[in-house]
Amino acid sequence: MRKLRHDEIPRLAPDELAAVPRHPVVAVLDDIRSLYNVGAIFRTSDAARIEKLYLTGITPTPEHPGMHKTALGAQDLVPWERHRDPLPLVDRLRAAGYTLAVLEITDTPSHIADLDASHFPLCLIVGNEVHGVRDALVARADVALEIPQYGAKQSLNVAVAYGVAVFGLVERCRSLQGLPPHPDEPARLPDRMDA
Template sequence: MRKLSWDEIERPAPEEIPTLPKHPVRLVVHNVRSIHNVGSMFRTSDAARIEHIHLTGFTGTPEHKDLHKTALGAQDAVEWSQHDEPRPLLRDLKDAGYTIAALEQTDHTQRPDAAPADAFPIALVVGNEVRGIEPDVLDAVDLALEIPQYGAKISLNVGVAYGIAVYDLIRRSRTLLGPPGDEDRME
């Protein structure tokens, strides 16, 4: 085994990214206070090649210079938008055919890797590092997804949780729907 050099790693050219097919997943980041968490989610979203990131509430945007420390340029590769309130956005996404899923611990959750076949396209909502997703936002979702945890703590960092959940959702989508477009690179 040998570690690959930077030049040996197959990846699309930055100018190619906008034309490549995306996985049928969107991210809604609501009231996440740490710009480093937001930057991490941008970087993960680029790696997962999702459709769009929606930043709501007081979540910081790529204009914040500290986001670049964790996003490492991904803020330029992933489409994003900023919205003051999440509920009108969630209604618009629902009207456009998206299932709205909360990444939250509730009394009725399922694992992201077991999302129903009709859940795609899906908009995944993540919330504040301390309070999670607010009850009025939770009232607007179609389903709740939860990552199984086996230790003493009952939560994960929001950026880490998103990374686990989005890759579970992508695997599920690819199993049910196949890869987006004619794409060999991601197999």
């Protein structure tokens, strides 16, 4: 075993990325206050090759130069939109066929492994670092995804929790489609999970 050099790591070039289907997951980042968390989420979203990020509430946008320290260019690779109010946005996403999933601790938790093909395409909603996902979004959700935690603390940093969840969702999506979890094979994703 040896560590690969940067030029040996198989990755898509930015111009190739536009021609490759994205995984059928979008995310709503609502009221996330930290530039660093949002930048890290952009970088993770590029690595997971999800469809789009929606920045709502007070969530900062990539125009802020401070975000570039953690996004490291991913802000130019991941499609994103700005919406002040997340409620009409998630209603439109549901009407477009997305399952609404909050990443939150609730009284009816689900796990990513429990999702089936009918849950995709999926909209993952993450919330504020202190208050979590706002109640009005929890009330609209179809499912609440919870990350099992085995220590004393009750939550993870939002960018860390997002990373765990989005990679779990991509792995689950690929598994349901019979695609390998590793991107070595350039398999084509269907436009919809039921295709």
